[in-house]
Amino acid sequence: xxxxxxxxxxxxxxxxxxxxxxxxxxxxxxxxxxxxxxxxxxxxxxxxxxxxxxxxxxxxxxxxxxxxxxxxxxxxxxxxxxxxxxxxxxxxxxxxxxxxxxxxxxxxxxxxxxxxxxxxxxxxxxxxxxxxxxxxxxxxxxxxxxxxxxxxxxxxxxxxxxxxxxxxxxxxxxxxxxxxxxxxxxxxxxxxxxxxxxxxxxxxxxxxxxxxxxxxxxxxxxxxxxxxxxxxxxxxxx
Numbered sequence: 001x002x003x004x005x006x007x008x009x010x011x012x013x014x015x016x017x018x019x020x021x022x023x024x025x026x027x028x029x030x031x032x033x034x035x036x037x038x039x040x041x042x043x044x045x046x047x048x049x050x051x052x053x054x055x056x057x058x059x060x061x062x063x064x065x066x067x068x069x070x071x072x073x074x075x076x077x078x079x080x081x082x083x084x085x086x087x088x089x090x091x092x093x094x095x096x097x098x099x100x101x102x103x104x105x106x107x108x109x110x111x112x113x114x115x116x117x118x119x120x121x122x123x124x125x126x127x128x129x130x131x132x133x134x135x136x137x138x139x140x141x142x143x144x145x146x147x148x149x150x151x152x153x154x155x156x157x158x159x160x161x162x163x164x165x166x167x168x169x170x171x172x173x174x175x176x177x178x179x180x181x182x183x184x185x186x187x188x189x190x191x192x193x194x195x196x197x198x199x200x201x202x203x204x205x206x207x208x209x210x211x212x213x214x215x216x217x218x219x220x221x222x223x224x225x226x227x228x229x230x231x232x233x234x235x236x237x238x
Contacts, residue, residue: 024067024082026180030190030217031060031224032091037213038194040096044210045197052209053096055106058226061140061217062088065120067180084118084138086110091142092228099202104147107232111160114141118165122176132176136188138165147235154201165192165217184219191216 036057042050067082093106110116118138143158152158167190171179175187196211 024065024069024180026065026067027087027182028063028065028179028184029060029220029223030063030188031220032057033189033216033218036215038093038211039213040098041210041212043208044212045208049210052098053094055093055096055213056228057091057093057108057215058224058228059091059108059232060089060220060224061086061138062223063118063138065180067120067122079121079123082120082122084120084136086116086118086138086140089116089140089142090229090232092226092232094228098151101148101150101202103151105228105231105235106144106146107236108142108144108161109158109236111141111143112157114160116141124173124176131170131172134169134171134176134179134188136165136167136169136190139163140165145236151202159198159200161194161196161211163192163194163215165190179219183221185221187219189216189218 038055038057040052040055042052064085064087065082066085067080069080089108089110091108093108095103095106097103116139118136120137121135123133123135140163142161142163144161145155145158146152167188169188171187175184178184179187192215194211194213194215198209198211200207200209
């Protein structure tokens with residue numbers, strides 16, 4: 001408990017010197033791990049789906065966590081709740097061909113019509129010695145866009161992609177302070193399955209498509225870089 005009391009004092013002093021008494025704003029980067037990918041298939045829910053491509057991914061999500069260390073919660077040992085704002089999102093995927101049409105750059109970006117939301121809850125007063133429990137939840141609203149206008153034409157705002165992200169982790173007090181103070185490299189890792197269904201019109205045919213895969217997001221101190229991301233940045237800047 002002594003360590004937790006020291007952490008509380010440090011956090012409160014840190015918060016008081018930031019944007020307001022007891023309020024902490026913590027920018028947090030979640031980077032896609034190597035091995036994150038999505039499988040694209042035609043007729044995904046039939047006995048014989050047609051595999052199209054395995055799309056390797058790189059990129060990440062930039063968030064802003066805001067928590068309020070009010071004295072009521074601190075004195076009564078209650079969990080500290082906050083919000084998570086998604087300030088940027090960019091996933092870049094390996095290009096592929098769909099019925100002979102090359103995609104060019106494959107990019108997942110924020111859904112302009114549906115903002116992402118999220119919450120965080122930090123329990124410093126759980127029963128685990130020198131640990132804190134962090135519950136992290138986001139509803140990422142994204143859109144998949146491709147460079148080839150023959151494929152993207154029917155979806156000028158991209159194909160909507162809903163990515164619910166949920167995680168609960170026991171962090172050491174040092175890791176928790178790193179997460180809140182912006183030095184969170186490798187502190188929190190979230191593995192999330194992805195499953196989405198679409199119907200696209202191509203050559204006057206309505207084609208059911210499915211995306212299934214696994215994303216692993218890990219806290220990082222810098223946004224990832226890579227050739228696929230460079231291609232998306234060039235495409236999106238046009």
